Amino acid sequence: MEIKIYTSDFKLEWDNFVRNSKNGTFLLYRDFIEYHGNRFRDYSLLFFEKGKLIALLPGHLENKVFYSHKGLTYGGMIMSKDTKAKNILSAFEYLTVTFRRQGIKKIVYKAIPHIYHQQPAEEDLYALFRNKAELTERNISSSILISEKIKYSELRKRGIKKAEKSDLKVKKSDNWEGFWKILEHNLQTRYNKQPVHSLEEILLLKKKFPKNIHLFTVKNADKDIVAGCLIFETKTVAHIQYIAASDEGKKKGATDLLVDHIISEAYPDKKYFDYGVSTEDSGLYLNEGLIEQKEGFGARATVYDIYTINL
Known part of the structure; x- marks a missing residue:
C-alpha cells in the first residue's frame, strides 16, 4: 500500500x-x-x-x-x-x-x-x-425512496391545494439574487445566521457544475418570487440544499407546492429525494416541528454520521 x-x-x-x-x-x-x-x-x-x-x-x-x-x-x-x-x-x-x-x-x-x-x-x-472509531455525531436527514413513496399527510395536501388556488407556479429559474434575498432574510430573522455559502460562491459552483446545481422558484400571479429551493443533484439523489419562502409564500402554501413539484415532476426518476437535516448541536437537538413537516411528505430518516478515531 x-x-x-x-x-x-x-x-x-x-x-x-x-x-x-x-x-x-x-x-x-x-x-x-x-x-x-x-x-x-x-x-x-x-x-x-x-x-x-x-x-x-x-x-x-x-x-x-x-x-x-x-x-x-x-x-x-x-x-x-x-x-x-x-x-x-x-x-x-x-x-x-x-x-x-x-x-x-x-x-x-x-x-x-x-x-x-x-x-x-x-x-x-x-x-x-x-x-x-467512536460515533461522535449523528444527524437526521429526511429522505424519500421515490419508487416507493409514502402518501402525503392531509396537512401537506391542504398546503398544495391552497397554493394551487392562489395561482402559484413552480419553474426552474436563474433568478439567484431574488431567491437569495428571501433566504438571507429568513435565516437572519429566525436564526441570526447567514447561508453556509455566499451568493458569489453558489454562482461560482453553478458555473462549474451546471448539470448538478439547480434553482426552482415559486411565483405568484404578479410574477413575484414567493419561495424557492436550491437542488444539489447527484446520480442517485435530488437533495435540497436551501429552501425558503416569503411571508406571502408561507401563507399560500408555496413550500408545499414546491416540494411536491421536486418530488413528482422535476425528479420522478431519481432514486431518492433528500430534504436535509433537522438536527442541531451535533445531532443532540431534534427540531421536531421541522422534521414533522418533512415527514408529512412521506420522508423518513437517513443519518449523516461523523466518526472519530483517536490515534
Missing part, C-alpha cells in the same frame, strides 16, 4: 476516479472541494495498491487533527467498483500508522450516506469499527 498526498498534478486522475467510483458525487470533485480557497489546509490522500489507485480520501489538517472534511456535507473514502473490504482495511491500517508517525492526534471522518452510493459501499464503516 502506498499513500500519496494530493497535488494539482493529480487533479485529472482524482476527478476521473470520482466520476467512475461507486460512492462519489460532484461534491467530491476537486473544483468543489477547492472553492473554499485557503480556508482549509488541504491534505487529501490517494491510496495505491500495487500501483493501482483504489481509494481517495478528501481531507485537511487543523491543529494536528485530520478532518474529512469540515467544508463538505460528507467526506470519507471514495472507492472504485473493484475496491473490496480487505483493500479498505489495509488503507486504514497504513493511514493510522502513518498519521501516528506524523504526530496527528485524531481522524474525524464524515461517512458518505448510503443514499449517495451507486453500489454498496460501506467497507469504510467496517474499517472504522475495526479501528475502534
Whole structure:
C-alpha cells in the first residue's frame, strides 16, 4: 500500500476516479472541494495498491487533527467498483500508522450516506469499527425512496391545494439574487445566521457544475418570487440544499407546492429525494416541528454520521 498526498498534478486522475467510483458525487470533485480557497489546509490522500489507485480520501489538517472534511456535507473514502473490504482495511491500517508517525492526534471522518452510493459501499464503516472509531455525531436527514413513496399527510395536501388556488407556479429559474434575498432574510430573522455559502460562491459552483446545481422558484400571479429551493443533484439523489419562502409564500402554501413539484415532476426518476437535516448541536437537538413537516411528505430518516478515531 502506498499513500500519496494530493497535488494539482493529480487533479485529472482524482476527478476521473470520482466520476467512475461507486460512492462519489460532484461534491467530491476537486473544483468543489477547492472553492473554499485557503480556508482549509488541504491534505487529501490517494491510496495505491500495487500501483493501482483504489481509494481517495478528501481531507485537511487543523491543529494536528485530520478532518474529512469540515467544508463538505460528507467526506470519507471514495472507492472504485473493484475496491473490496480487505483493500479498505489495509488503507486504514497504513493511514493510522502513518498519521501516528506524523504526530496527528485524531481522524474525524464524515461517512458518505448510503443514499449517495451507486453500489454498496460501506467497507469504510467496517474499517472504522475495526479501528475502534467512536460515533461522535449523528444527524437526521429526511429522505424519500421515490419508487416507493409514502402518501402525503392531509396537512401537506391542504398546503398544495391552497397554493394551487392562489395561482402559484413552480419553474426552474436563474433568478439567484431574488431567491437569495428571501433566504438571507429568513435565516437572519429566525436564526441570526447567514447561508453556509455566499451568493458569489453558489454562482461560482453553478458555473462549474451546471448539470448538478439547480434553482426552482415559486411565483405568484404578479410574477413575484414567493419561495424557492436550491437542488444539489447527484446520480442517485435530488437533495435540497436551501429552501425558503416569503411571508406571502408561507401563507399560500408555496413550500408545499414546491416540494411536491421536486418530488413528482422535476425528479420522478431519481432514486431518492433528500430534504436535509433537522438536527442541531451535533445531532443532540431534534427540531421536531421541522422534521414533522418533512415527514408529512412521506420522508423518513437517513443519518449523516461523523466518526472519530483517536490515534
